[in-house]
Amino acid sequence: MNCKKVILELTSYLDGILDSNMRLDLEQHLSRCTDCRLVVDTCRKTIQIFCNSEPVPLPEDVRQRLHTALLDRFRRNAKST
Amino acid sequence: MVPCQMSVTGLCAQPPGAHWILSATDPKPLASAIVRDDEAILVSAAKAGDTAAFEELVNRYERKIFRLGMNITQNREDAEDVMQDAFLKSYQNLDRFQGDSRFYTWLVRIAVNEALMKLRKRRPNQVSLDEPLTDSDGEDSVFREIEDWGPSPEKKFAQVELNEILNSVIGELDPIFRVAFLLRDAEGLSTEETAQILGISSAAVKSRLLRARLKLRQKLNKYFRRSETQ
Numbered sequence: 001m002n003c004k005k006v007i008l009e010l011t012s013y014l015d016g017i018l019d020s021n022m023r024l025d026l027e028q029h030l031s032r033c034t035d036c037r038l039v040v041d042t043c044r045k046t047i048q049i050f051c052n053s054e055p056v057p058l059p060e061d062v063r064q065r066l067h068t069a070l071l072d073r074f075r076r077n078a079k080s081t
Numbered sequence: 082m083v084p085c086q087m088s089v090t091g092l093c094a095q096p097p098g099a100h101w102i103l104s105a106t107d108p109k110p111l112a113s114a115i116v117r118d119d120e121a122i123l124v125s126a127a128k129a130g131d132t133a134a135f136e137e138l139v140n141r142y143e144r145k146i147f148r149l150g151m152n153i154t155q156n157r158e159d160a161e162d163v164m165q166d167a168f169l170k171s172y173q174n175l176d177r178f179q180g181d182s183r184f185y186t187w188l189v190r191i192a193v194n195e196a197l198m199k200l201r202k203r204r205p206n207q208v209s210l211d212e213p214l215t216d217s218d219g220e221d222s223v224f225r226e227i228e229d230w231g232p233s234p235e236k237k238f239a240q241v242e243l244n245e246i247l248n249s250v251i252g253e254l255d256p257i258f259r260v261a262f263l264l265r266d267a268e269g270l271s272t273e274e275t276a277q278i279l280g281i282s283s284a285a286v287k288s289r290l291l292r293a294r295l296k297l298r299q300k301l302n303k304y305f306r307r308s309e310t311q
Contacts, residue, residue, distance in 0.1 A: 007223055011291040038227045039298070045305070046298040047266055049235045053247050056151050058144045062161045066143060069165050073172060074132045 001025040006036045014044055124184045128175050135175075139168055142185060145268070146192050152263050153196035155252045163199060167192035182277060189268065190278040193260060200256055223295055226302045234305035250300040258296060261289035 001022075006029055012018040013026055030037045126134035146167055150160030171178075171188050178187055235243055251259060264275040265286065272290075276283045 003224070007295075008291075011287055011294065014294075035224055035227050038229055039223055042228075042230050042302065042305075043294055043298045045230055045234060046294060046301055049243075049301070050247060050251075050266065050297070052235070054240060054244060055144075056148050058147045059157075062147065062157075062164070063143065065161070066139070066165050066168065070136070070139060070168060070172070073169055 001029045003029075003033060003036050006030070006033075007039070010040065010043060013040070014047065120184050121180065124175070124178065124180065127172075128178075135172055138184065138188075142188060143168070145185075146188065149189065149192055149263060149268065150196050152251060152267065153193065153256070153260060154199050155248065156199075159196070159199045159203075163192055163195045166195045170195075182274070186270065186274050186278060189264065189270070193264070193278055197256065197260070223299075226299055228302060228306035230302075230305040231307045234301075234307075237305070246301070246304055250297055253300060254293060254296055258289055258293035261286055262293035262297065265290050266294075 006013075006026055009018055009022060009026060013023065018026065030040060120138070123134045123138050127138065143164065147160055147164045150163030150167075151157065154160055154163060167188060170191050171184075178184065238246065251262070254262070260279065261275065264270045264278060265272065270278070272283045272286050276286045279286065281289075
């Protein structure tokens with residue numbers, strides 16, 4: 001496996017859906033190619049950092065306006081039926 | 082990687098939710114303690130006119146839809162509009178939902194469309210869902226910036242600063258890559274669900290996801306490379 005093929009298979013590898021022979025080939029390549037190893041490592045960290053970041057809260061005023069709009073829609077639907 | 086659920090720029094939020102009665106002035110946990118597998122039952126009840134069932138669906142997904150709207154539009158007011166429109170439209174068109182996908186997937190599809198419309202209105206000449214013809218940040222440029230980030234590069238930054246960085250880099254992504262990344266990696270949807278929502282093939286989702294991940298990696302490199310700490 002060459003470097004270009006590693007990049008093409010990167011997403012499948014990180015998602016754990018690469019078939020076992022291909023994964024073995026890729027990991028053998030990683031064991032001797034520092035550049036690819038760093039790309040795989042930093043790409044994995046990129047996903048993890050996003051996954052571990054703080055959730056954005058739903059502000060209470062935003063939530064209240066949503067609920068008010070929904071209740072208004074419920075009422076209007078009830079009137080029209 | 083186990084797909085996770087997303088935050089403002091980030092992901093993995095959504096604790097197993099308490100369920101709330103929407104119409105109450107002070108929301109209270111729903112006594113029935115409905116489990117997540119009952120989505121189809123709630124949808125059926127809502128279709129039959131049970132507004133409490135629809136409220137339960139709203140309570141279940143409102144945070145996720147708001148977060149998705151924030152992440153796509155990068156703007157709180159737009160995200161609020163996206164969330165409201167997504168829920169109101171899904172309620173109005175509930176009889177059209179055939180149940181051949183999860184309700185949540187259908188809801189996300191509506192929200193993504195609303196969010197992309199917001200972006201197009203804001204930047205009519207810049208937002209396209211077509212593949213870019215040229216891509217200077219694509220696979221070919223991967224090996225231009227290869228540096229070690231060390232074991233926990235995010236710890237170089239305070240949480241607020243890190244959130245700003247993540248917001249900034251995801252906002253720089255072309256919307257077609259941003260949305261693919263958000264749906265697959267952030268919302269934890271499958272490749273097939275993402276393809277269904279975006280109306281593209283699974284192969285196209287994989288291609289966009291690869292490019293999104295590589296671009297984000299490249300954009301984060303300047304913040305996280307080890308040499309920055311030395």
